Amino acid sequence: MSVFLLLAIVAILSVAGFVLCRQRALKQAGGTARNLHSLPNYYGWFGFIMASVPAVLVLAVWMIGQPLFIERQLSGFFPAEMIEDDAARTLLFADVRRVASGLDVAVAQGALTEDEANNIRTEFGSVRDRLATVGVALGSEVTPPVLQAAQDYREMSRVGAVGRTILTFVLSIGGLILAIRATNPEFRARNRVEQVVLALLILSSTIAILTTVGIVLSMLTESLRFFTMYPAADFFFSLTWSPNFRGNSELGLLPLLWGTLYISFVSMLVAVPIGLFSAIYLAEYASNRVRSIVKPLIEVIAGIPTVVFGLFALVTVGPFLRDYFAQPLGLGNSGSSVMTAGIVIGILNIPFISSLADDIINAVPQSMRDGSLGLGATKSETIRKVVLPAALPGIMGAVLMAASRAIGETMIVTMGAGAAARLDLNPFQAMTTITVKIVSQLTGDTEFNSPETLVAFALGMSLFVITLALNILALIIVRKYREQYE
Amino acid sequence: MDDMRLVERDVNQLHSKIEAKGVQVYYGEKQALKDVDVSILDRTVTAFIGPSGCGKSTFLRCLNRMNDTVASARVMGSIQIDGEDIYDARVDPVQLRAKVGMVFQKPNPFPKSIYDNVAYGPKIHGLATGKAELDAIVESSLRKAALWNEVKDRLDASGTGLSGGQQQRLCIARAVATSPEVLLMDEPCSALDPIATAQVEELIDELRSQFSVVIVTHSMQQAARVSQKTAFFHLGSLVEYGETGQIFTSPKDPRTEAYITGRIG
Numbered sequence: 137m138s139v140f141l142l143l144a145i146v147a148i149l150s151v152a153g154f155v156l157c158r159q160r161a162l163k164q165a166g167g168t169a170r171n172l173h174s175l176p177n178y179y180g181w182f183g184f185i186m187a188s189v190p191a192v193l194v195l196a197v198w199m200i201g202q203p204l205f206i207e208r209q210l211s212g213f214f215p216a217e218m219i220e221d222d223a224a225r226t227l228l229f230a231d232v233r234r235v236a237s238g239l240d241v242a243v244a245q246g247a248l249t250e251d252e253a254n255n256i257r258t259e260f261g262s263v264r265d266r267l268a269t270v271g272v273a274l275g276s277e278v279t280p281p282v283l284q285a286a287q288d289y290r291e292m293s294r295v296g297a298v299g300r301t302i303l304t305f306v307l308s309i310g311g312l313i314l315a316i317r318a319t320n321p322e323f324r325a326r327n328r329v330e331q332v333v334l335a336l337l338i339l340s341s342t343i344a345i346l347t348t349v350g351i352v353l354s355m356l357t358e359s360l361r362f363f364t365m366y367p368a369a370d371f372f373f374s375l376t377w378s379p380n381f382r383g384n385s386e387l388g389l390l391p392l393l394w395g396t397l398y399i400s401f402v403s404m405l406v407a408v409p410i411g412l413f414s415a416i417y418l419a420e421y422a423s424n425r426v427r428s429i430v431k432p433l434i435e436v437i438a439g440i441p442t443v444v445f446g447l448f449a450l451v452t453v454g455p456f457l458r459d460y461f462a463q464p465l466g467l468g469n470s471g472s473s474v475m476t477a478g479i480v481i482g483i484l485n486i487p488f489i490s491s492l493a494d495d496i497i498n499a500v501p502q503s504m505r506d507g508s509l510g511l512g513a514t515k516s517e518t519i520r521k522v523v524l525p526a527a528l529p530g531i532m533g534a535v536l537m538a539a540s541r542a543i544g545e546t547m548i549v550t551m552g553a554g555a556a557a558r559l560d561l562n563p564f565q566a567m568t569t570i571t572v573k574i575v576s577q578l579t580g581d582t583e584f585n586s587p588e589t590l591v592a593f594a595l596g597m598s599l600f601v602i603t604l605a606l607n608i609l610a611l612i613i614v615r616k617y618r619e620q621y622e
Numbered sequence: 623m624d625d626m627r628l629v630e631r632d633v634n635q636l637h638s639k640i641e642a643k644g645v646q647v648y649y650g651e652k653q654a655l656k657d658v659d660v661s662i663l664d665r666t667v668t669a670f671i672g673p674s675g676c677g678k679s680t681f682l683r684c685l686n687r688m689n690d691t692v693a694s695a696r697v698m699g700s701i702q703i704d705g706e707d708i709y710d711a712r713v714d715p716v717q718l719r720a721k722v723g724m725v726f727q728k729p730n731p732f733p734k735s736i737y738d739n740v741a742y743g744p745k746i747h748g749l750a751t752g753k754a755e756l757d758a759i760v761e762s763s764l765r766k767a768a769l770w771n772e773v774k775d776r777l778d779a780s781g782t783g784l785s786g787g788q789q790q791r792l793c794i795a796r797a798v799a800t801s802p803e804v805l806l807m808d809e810p811c812s813a814l815d816p817i818a819t820a821q822v823e824e825l826i827d828e829l830r831s832q833f834s835v836v837i838v839t840h841s842m843q844q845a846a847r848v849s850q851k852t853a854f855f856h857l858g859s860l861v862e863y864g865e866t867g868q869i870f871t872s873p874k875d876p877r878t879e880a881y882i883t884g885r886i887g
Contacts, residue, residue, distance in 0.1 A: 423693070424693075501730070503726060503728055503730035504730060504732060504733075505691075506688065506691070506724075506726060506730065507726065507730040507731075507732065507793065507796075508732070508742070509688065509691060509719065510686065510688060510719055510723065510724035510726070510797070511719065511720070511723065511724075511742060511743040511746070511796065511797065511800055512716050512717065512718075512719040512720030512721075512743065512746065512747060512800060513716070513742075513743075513746050514716050517746055521742070521746075522732050522742075525732075525733070525734070526732070526733050
């Protein structure tokens with residue numbers, strides 16, 4: 137039975153649980169909700185949850201666990217030298233799964249009967265050819281052990297699917313029965329339902345944290361592998377970046393870090409004043425009508441995909457800067473430059489800063505402004521001497537968050553700043569950043585076994601540490617800001 | 623404390639400081655104040671009393687044009703301070719507010735040091751030519767607000783770290799530092815405990831020797847304690863205005879009597 141159908145049946149049972157528990161509770165209470173501990177809907181929801189949650193959870197665990205279990209069972213099947221390292225093992229099981237699903241397709245299309253699929257042998261002709269007739273293309277001829285494993289794989293999956301269906305049914309119906317039996321007017325359905333909601337909330341917050349931890353761990357293990365192949369001192373302190381896939385690469389972080397920080401600096405130079413000034417205008421001077429038009433318009437910028445910004449950098453800003461600034465000033469003739477990428481990232485960050493700063497300025501109590509105006513200060517003096525200082529820590533937090541966005545930006549830099557790793561002060565020179573090099577080191581290569589590809593993880597880790605540090609700094613400042621005027 | 627202790631009632635000032643005629647205020651379409659005529663004397667404490675929403679705070683905010691900061695507010699009629707119409711186009715509201723100080727209902731010290739809070743006004747208006755003079759202004763203002771002894775050792779501490787009563791006295795010191803001629807107080811004690819209230823009331827009485835003080839209050843006892851003249855507002859109109867003793871002992875208008883005896887409001 138397909139998973140979809142199974143879920144549909146569980147859903148039907150859950151709805152039945154809702155209706156039955158609700159009715160039963162009402163009936164036992166003599167038809168009036170007043171005699172119940174909780175509102176009738178809570179009894180209904182309790183029935184719904186009991187019929188659905190355990191069944192769905194077990195189903196999910198089963199579906200994750202079954203392939204892992206089968207793979208482990210099948211490992212014993214292959215000679216040790218075939219699965220001695222992870223890469224070979226992954227490849228082998230990919231083959232097994234492909235053949236197994238090929239056999240499924242063949243049976244489904246009627247090219248093979250179920251018995252034939254189970255008994256097909258490489259000795260009686262090419263399995264590859266037979267599968268090709270039903271549209272399943274295999275890269276190489278199927279070897280006997282792989283075919284055998286695939287057939288076992290199918291058998292185990294079939295058994296697993298039956299077990300899965302039965303277990304899900306039992307849990308769903310069992311939960312339903314338990315819920316109905318538990319339902320009586322004294323039963324605290326409301327509290328139970330709220331417990332489940334609490335569990336859901338905790339689960340959601342944990343998933344976000346666990347994902348972060350998982351990302352860090354995966355980056356960390358790959359980075360450590362990189363450092364076993366390439367000296368850490370060279371990575372952190374070398375001034376040259378020249379990867380060479382034939383070996384003898386020089387993988388120095390510093391030129392990339394310089395490019396990253398330089399471009400981010402230029403972008404902040406653009407984004408901070410413009411974003412802040414527009415926020416001050418919007419929060420303090422603009423009438424409600426102007427504000428209701430201008431604010432959404434500024435925020436439209438935030439909705440533009442960064443790759444579109446990249447195009448803008450490539451075809452408009454880059455040539456403009458080259459023709460009117462770089463060439464007349466004799467500073468180079470490259471359209472891709474630190475300035476191009478920096479300015480465009482700055483524009484990208486304007487709505488981010490202006491929107492956050494606008495909220496922060498609005499959060500400064502009106503009584504502060506009244507106090508200052510009441511002393512005979514002008515509006516501008518009030519903003520400069522009272523509102524902005526009160527909002528400053530919050531604004532700093534916004535600026536640092538924008539900075540970590542600028543550091544992590546990839547697409548605009550790829551299209552606007554060029555690909556040359558260079559330590560240079562000239563802002564009209566092409567430079568490159570950590571993010572661009574991560575992409576270029578990984579593009580077109582899926583085997584992570586050379587320093588040239590693994591360096592991407594070390595770069596990513598460095599980037600992560602930098603932005604994390606900035607974000608923590610921002611958080612600390614924002615927290616301090618909360619205590620300011622209370 | 624004797625609630626009805628009527629401080630010396632004899633109004634020895636005859637010079638009128640503020641003269642309001644036919645003042646009407648609209649917030650959008652809603653009329654908040656109808657035809658208020660009132661004459662506020664120099665060096666006198668004048669109390670505005672009345673139930674919530676009666677327009678007393680609105681009128682107070684007309685006196686230093688704080689209503690200008692409310693986009694929907696429109697003020698009509700004439701208000702003169704020392705014979706000069708403050709709603710005249712030639713009058714800069716910013717200059718006016720330096721002359722007519724204001725203390726708000728909720729203490730609102732700036733998130734700056736105590737010193738900077740008090741020095742804020744003098745710095746903006748260039749009242750001090752040097753650090754020494756500024757120090758002197760800060761000290762004398764804090765003394766006038768009866769706060770000097772409590773904070774003289776920690777002028778660099780944040781103004782927001784003070785207690786509620788101290789914060790309100792800091793706000794009074796801040797208003798006094800620009801040496802205004804009129805001090806407007808909008809329910810200055812509503813957020814304070816009885817002890818802090820008593821301190822502020824004592825202070826108001828002392829300030830009378832230098833300023834004309836206008837105070838809006840919900841507490842009739844407070845009006846009776848601190849003011850020489852009292853104005854009773856009801857539903858946007860000025861119902862009765864006279865010497866505090868007379869308002870509280872023999873009100874002429876039945877509405878005033880109903881309010882001070884607790885039947886309306």
